[in-house]
Amino acid sequence: MPASDTGTAAPAPPAAQAAPAALLALQERIGHRFTHPALLLRALTHRSFSAEHNERLELLGDSVLSLAVTTLLYQHLDSHNEGELSRTRANLVKQDTLHRLALALGLPELLRLGEGEARSGGRQRASILADALEALLGAVYLDAGFAAAEALVRRLYAGIDLRPGQGAHGKDAKTALQEWLQGRKMQLPLYTVAATRGQAHLQTFEVQCQINETGQSARGQGSSRRAAEQAAAAQLLQQLQNTRP
Template identity: 40%
Template sequence: MYKLKLRENESKLGLNFTNLSYLKVALTHSSFANQHKDSEYNERLEFLGDSVLQLCVTEYLYKNYKEKSEGELTKIRSLIVCENSLYEVAKEMNLGEYIRMSRGEELTGGRNRVSIQADAVEAVIAAIYLDKGFEFTRDFILKHFASIMNKAIDNKIILDFKTKLQEYLQQNGEVNINYELVKHEGPPHRRKFYTVVSINDEIMGEGEGYSKKEAEQRAAKKALIKLEVVNE
């Protein structure tokens, strides 16, 4: 049954694995492997995929942006290969739907967790590298990371929306920024938080997440979108 899902994911990614087991391991979370003792999981592939991704991005930036210094290139690369950027790529690939994890992990929001999806991207990159080689993998990365790379080069990637909102609003003097937890729901192991951010007592953004921090970041992003500082 899962093999059919793997083939579906493979097709959506435009791939044709010679050894499909690479992709199977890449999309297996440790929580699933802990319940199925004969299963491999993707942490070792993440380790390899991170290095392959770093090399491909570094090579691309080095060859195409000769006017930029080492420091500038390092900063751009860090934005491209950071967890948030990998998560954006994972969403575009719809990887969350295909990751094997324990029922408990899934019930606590694991399928949508930033770290799990970001790690899966690196593991998939390693799987492609092992199955298809470096040049094929480089082409895959450049295709699927094109939007992220362009944003990083144009300095449009924001890692901390709360800080960005504060810096933007305080350019013209002090303002009152307040984050308020509106409610939370669900059992302790799967609690979801809902937050609003107010600027001078006017609600400007709402956010939700499986931690207060995540909910506040999303509320800040919504406020920045409303203020037309960032795009959706």
């Protein structure tokens, strides 16, 4: 599908842009490499930063998310009625859930915000992060079509209880991994910094997450140690879910 919004975003001053390595790491975490990188930058751009911001992508991503989540629920909850599906969907796409998912992806460190918004705590503001996640989904849709965006939604919601009445919410990857391991009476993982790259203000961290009793491990990258730990946890959780019951 052609990316109609590409090539229109005004370039940001170098100091305000996320390091290329951090953007590559985000693409690894979401499982999608952008053919049109300008879409990714647009998705991470708040209106306080530039006139070429992410609000149009957010609108598009909201619809993509709704359809993808509705399809997911329709397939997994075939014994539930329309009302139960609607209430569950509303819980899964609400701001609090999207905020948690955005934190797990490490979006706060990658947001492009105006100085005033950044100083006032915009990087942790739930509304800004939820909007950025929807914009990211819209960007993936424009870059590669609905199948790619739907696949991302399924990965994001893989650790969430979809059943009605369960208080479904987005868990960060480290919490989801810990609960998965505890449920099987396995040791908790160890996180170690494997490498740091770049200058102090543009560092990229690489963290290894390992389970000693099985020898399984995974690595993740991020623009902070916390983001890298989340990325590594997400990779290891996916690995475990694919290889163990």
